[in-house]
Amino acid sequence: QRFGLEVSVEAAELVPRPAAELETVLFRIAQEALTNAAKHAGAERVTIELVEEADGLRLAVDDDGVGFDPASVPSSDAGDGVGLRGMRDRVDLFGGTLDLDSAPGRGTSIQVIMPLFPAEGDR
8 A cells, every 4th residue: 555556365274274484474575575575676566376186285466567677687796685686595495486487678587486385283
């Protein structure tokens, strides 16, 4: 609301529920992607999708912003934000993958695949 973004979220209920640590990581990645879309991309619309697939959980965040050249992003982020490097670090900690697709004038798509492991009580 603060940035005036139109956000669409598609997510199925996950049974059993993933571990809290995994939920938090996925939330933080989506949060950072939304912040980037609003602050840097000038996006008007963002779509977030979370689905369970054979190889784990897939989180996709797509925006209609100005896009950028991923090769121009430094390997380490400056400032106090998590940034793309922080997203990659979080994904790496859980053995997942992060794919980034963007180009100037074309928006940005971030796709994360994380191995699914249940919450402690469901193991």
